[in-house]
Amino acid sequence: MIGTMFRSEDVPVGDRFDHWREVIGRSRSSEVASAYAADFWAECRLMELGPVTVIPLSFVPARYWRSPRMARQPDPESYHLSLLLDGELTLDHVGRTGTFGSRDLHLVDSSRPYDLRPADDRERCAVKGVGVDIPKTLLPLPPHLVSGLLGRGLSGREGIGALLTEFLIGLEQQAETLQPSDAPRLGTVVLDLVSALLAHVLDAEAALPPETRQQALAQRIQLFIRQNLHDPELSPPAVAAAHHISLSYLHRIFQQQTRGETVAAWIRNRRLEGARRDLADPSLRTTPIHVVADRWGFPRASDFTRAFRAAYGMSPREYRLQGRA
Template sequence: MIGTEFRSEDLPCEDRFDHWRDMVGRMRSPSDISSAHAADFRARCRLMDLGSVTVWPTSFAPTRYRRSPKLVRRSDPELYHLSLLLDGGLTLEHAGRTGVFGPRDLHLTDSSQPYDLRPADPHAPRVVKGVGVDFPKALLPLPPHRMRELLGRGLSGREGFGALLADFLIGLERQAETLQPSDAPRLGAVVVDLLSAWCARALDAEDALSPETRREVLTRRIQAFIVRNLHDPELKPPMIAAAHHISVSYLHRIFPQQARGETVASWIRGRRLEGARRDLANPLLRTTPIHAVALRWGIPRASDFTRAFRGAYGLSPKEYREQALSRREQHGPHPRDPEAGSGAAGCRRRP
């Protein structure tokens, strides 16, 4: 497991908001934090230290964060803070700009300048969900005067480099239970590479990126392309190389360096088998023929699928499905963590 988790419901009601305020102040540049929901505050956060980068997926009741000029003068950690909003709405005043952001929007702030980040609707009952990233400004290859062009702007996390960055940050939380602390430095380096590429593309300054960063980002683009096209039986190295305007030999040269030593073909096979494994364990798909599951994941020959599946998981697809569904019937579905703001009863005032 990577990261430590905070849940407000683990604390007494009267301590929750103060603890959140102190914790956020330590994670990012100090700010004045207030909320209309302070008396019954709900929040969750996973704090992941990835070398010089801190990533923290979070959900919290609508809250306002204000960093005044006085606070900037008092303490400046020289950080950029990236926010990926996943649910809810936020208004940001920063660097002479005011913008309103919604789900899958990205925005960047600089600890050296004041900001006012507040809920678009401070009395909204829904939680705000997102992923925050804090990192030293010195890590980016772009000069400060160019980075100022991005501050306070709403940029899309739905397409292009923004989507690559957003998907990677979301994936970190989903895989947090299986990742190990030893993975942290490498994951931090990937985050910096994706941030650098995203900023450079937004500023049309990609010449400033190192060859290593360009290779890392290209591999991430290739992996995202593969995942989108796993259903296509023709998904093979020549098709992938052509879609990215590179040679097949260059594709084979860069891929194992960036994908834990896997070849292109083995990486595709692993993603397909994992997708099929999930479908076979899904009770809603119990009547779907096994050959149809295989075809859905781009494996048209049933014999090829059976052989590959047994090699990966030690069971035939039929045996795996029977065991998975039987286990689910006996023990029920794996419980999902409730979102912040749901589940536990509200705080009660002490008499």
């Protein structure tokens, strides 16, 4: 497991809001206020991934702001990137005002005042999102370029923004199974994806180190594969063609990013994992095995049975019966 979990239910009602302010203050020096302070609800997981901090969080409407006086005091010298998943927030920062909704991202400089508040706090509807804190010195882009993105809305619904969104959501979903030893590498991936997104918006990809560009490309390729596992025509040449790279370059990226696993093996293993989950799902127990196989890119039942037995030591039918037992 990675990260420290905070749930307001674990704290007496009268202490919940003050404790939440303390939790937020560990990563972001800001004031917090809420119309629901007397009966506050929030939860978050504080994940320290090397020098990068990722914070999936949910809370009832609250306002977070850093005043000019606070900005003049010593601060963590970091950029705060926020991904909003549910709810609406309005941000005032560096002379810009914007309202953001689901799968929007926005960037804040901790050295400058900001005011982040619910667009409408009349209803007790939870706001859900993921915060990312990155030291300024680690972002491989000139500060004068980055300042042009502060307070602006960035899309997390397409392109590199979608890659970053899915990766951050996946971090929260897999936090219980990840190990502390995974944290530094995961932090590197987050930093590379954030850098790639900002560079893309700024049209400044050339400013990124080659390894950052390669990491972002690897994530883009893996997402493409996951989205197309159902297609029996999905193959290393098809993946390379879809990303306008040579087959040899594709293989080289995978050798570096997946610890030696080949592209074909990565595709096959993701398909088998998906099929195995479906076979173990009680709600799909009446779905014929050949339908499950076809759904995961195995049009020939004999090929599926052979690959499944090689991976798990039993046939798909035996695995399903074992799960029922």
